Amino acid sequence: MHYFQYQAGELYCEEVPLARIAQEVGTPVYVYSERTLERHVRVFDEALQSVPHLICYAVKANSNINILRRFVAWGTGFDIVSGGELFRVLRAGGSAEKVIFAGVGKTSDEIRYALDTNILFFNVESSAELELIHSIARDGGKKARISIRANPDVDPRTHPYISTGMQKHKFGVSLPEARALYRNTRGLSNVEVVGVQCHLGSQITEMGPFEEALASLRQFILELKSDDVALKYLDFGGGLGISYSTEEPPSPAVYGETVARATKDLGLTIVLEPGRVIAGNAGILLARVLLKKNQGTKKFLIVDSGMNDLIRPALYGSHHQLWPVREQAGKQLETVDVVGPVCESADFIAKDREVALLEPGELLAIMSAGAYGFSLSSNYNSRPRVAEVLVTGKTYQVIRRRETYEDLVRLEESQN
Numbered sequence: 001m002h003y004f005q006y007q008a009g010e011l012y013c014e015e016v017p018l019a020r021i022a023q024e025v026g027t028p029v030y031v032y033s034e035r036t037l038e039r040h041v042r043v044f045d046e047a048l049q050s051v052p053h054l055i056c057y058a059v060k061a062n063s064n065i066n067i068l069r070r071f072v073a074w075g076t077g078f079d080i081v082s083g084g085e086l087f088r089v090l091r092a093g094g095s096a097e098k099v100i101f102a103g104v105g106k107t108s109d110e111i112r113y114a115l116d117t118n119i120l121f122f123n124v125e126s127s128a129e130l131e132l133i134h135s136i137a138r139d140g141g142k143k144a145r146i147s148i149r150a151n152p153d154v155d156p157r158t159h160p161y162i163s164t165g166m167q168k169h170k171f172g173v174s175l176p177e178a179r180a181l182y183r184n185t186r187g188l189s190n191v192e193v194v195g196v197q198c199h200l201g202s203q204i205t206e207m208g209p210f211e212e213a214l215a216s217l218r219q220f221i222l223e224l225k226s227d228d229v230a231l232k233y234l235d236f237g238g239g240l241g242i243s244y245s246t247e248e249p250p251s252p253a254v255y256g257e258t259v260a261r262a263t264k265d266l267g268l269t270i271v272l273e274p275g276r277v278i279a280g281n282a283g284i285l286l287a288r289v290l291l292k293k294n295q296g297t298k299k300f301l302i303v304d305s306g307m308n309d310l311i312r313p314a315l316y317g318s319h320h321q322l323w324p325v326r327e328q329a330g331k332q333l334e335t336v337d338v339v340g341p342v343c344e345s346a347d348f349i350a351k352d353r354e355v356a357l358l359e360p361g362e363l364l365a366i367m368s369a370g371a372y373g374f375s376l377s378s379n380y381n382s383r384p385r386v387a388e389v390l391v392t393g394k395t396y397q398v399i400r401r402r403e404t405y406e407d408l409v410r411l412e413e414s415q416n
C-alpha cells in the first residue's frame with residue numbers, strides 16, 4: 001500500500017505531481033511519501049497490539065535524519081548496526097533507551113559509545129564479542145544489557161545475499177552455542193542478559209520460515225528457562241518482504257498475529273526490526289530519459305540515474321516496476337534495457353523490460369526504491385549523490401540537497 005497514484009494522467013506522490021518535483025529539484029531524485037511511512041509504522045504497531053512490543057525500525061533501510069525524526073515522533077525505537085547509525089538516531093532526537101545494536105564487527109569505540117549513551121541492549125553475535133563487550137563495560141564501570149543472536153538454521157528462501165540465519169552465514173551463533181553463551185554470562189558481572197534475538201534475512205515473502213523459526217525459538221526459550229536464564233525480550237528481527245513485482249508477501253497483520261500467537265504465553269516483550277516493509281514502497285527514484293540507443297537487435301533507454309544511485313538491480317538482480325510519470329495509456333510498448341550512465345555493464349535498472357515508448361526528456365518513476373536505495377548509494381564515477389524529497393500531503397521538503405562537485409572533493413582537499 002502506498003500513496004503514489006495517477007491523477008488525470010499524471011503521477012503524483014500524495015497530492016504533489018512528480019513532474020513539479022523534477023522541475024524544481026531536478027533529477028534523479030528520491031521521493032518519499034510521509035503518509036505511506038506513517039501508515040506502515042501504524043499497521044505494524046497495530047499488528048502486535050495483543051502483546052507487549054517495541055518496533056525498532058532498521059535504520060539501514062533508509063537513514064535520512066529527517067525520516068528518523070518522523071519515526072521518533074511516531075514512537076518507534078531503532079535497530080542500528082554502527083556508531084554512525086546511533087549518531088543519526090540521537091541527532092534525530094531518538095532516545096537511546098529504545099535502541100538495539102546488531103552487527104558482527106562492532107568496534108571498541110562503537111561499543112563504548114553505545115554504553116555511554118545507555119542503549120536498550122546489544123545483540124551479541126559471537127563469544128569473542130561477548131567478552132569484548134564485558135571487558136569494555138567493566139573498564140567503564142557499566143553494565144551492558146545483551147541479548148544473543150541465535151540462528152535457528154532456517155532457510156528464509158530469499159536472495160542468498162540477504163539470507164542471514166543459517167549455519168553458513170557470518171551472523172549470530174547456533175542454538176547450542178547460544179545456550180552455552182548464556183551459561184557463560186553467569187561469570188560476567190558487567191553483563192546483564194535481557195533477551196534473545198533472531199533475524200533470518202530480508203525480503204522474506206512466505207510465513208513458513210518465520211513459523212519454523214518461531215517454533216525453534218520457543219523451544220529454545222523454554223530450555224533457557226530450565227537453565228534459569230530469565231529473559232525480558234524476544235527480538236524476532238526484521239525481514240518481512242514487500243511486493244516489488246508479483247510477490248504476495250504476508251501482510252503485517254498476518255505476520256504480527258503469527259508472532260503474537262506463537263509467543264504470547266512466554267511473557268516476553270516482542271521486539272521487531274522491520275526496515276524494508278516500512279520504507280520500501282514509501283519511496284521512488286525519479287529519473288529522466290536522456291537518450292535512446294539501438295545496438296543490433298538490442299534497444300536501450302538511457303536514463304540519468306545509475307547503479308551508484310540505486311544498486312539493487314546490479315547487486316541482487318532485483319526487479320523495480322517502472323511507471324512513466326505521464327501516463328502512457330494505449331501507447332505502443334517496446335522491450336528495452338533501461339540503463340544508466342555509469343561505466344559498468346552491471347549499470348541497469350531493468351533488462352528486457354516491456355515499457356511504453358518514452359522519449360528523451362520524459363520522466364520515469366522507479367518504484368519501491370524507499371528502502372536500501374539511497375542508503376546503499378555511492379559517488380562511483382564521481383557522480384554527486386542525488387537529492388531526497390519528503391512529500392507530506394500537498395507540500396514537499398528537500399530533506400537532503402543534491403551534492404555538488406565541491407562536495408565530491410571537500411574531504412580530500414581538507415586533508416592538506
Ligand SMILES: Cc1ncc(COP(=O)(O)O)c(C=O)c1O
Nearest residue numbers: 058202203238239273274275276
Ligand atoms: C539485524 C537486522 N535487523 C533488521 C534488518 C531489517 O531487515 P528488513 O529490511 O528486511 O526488514 C536487517 C537487514 O538486513 C538486519 O540485518
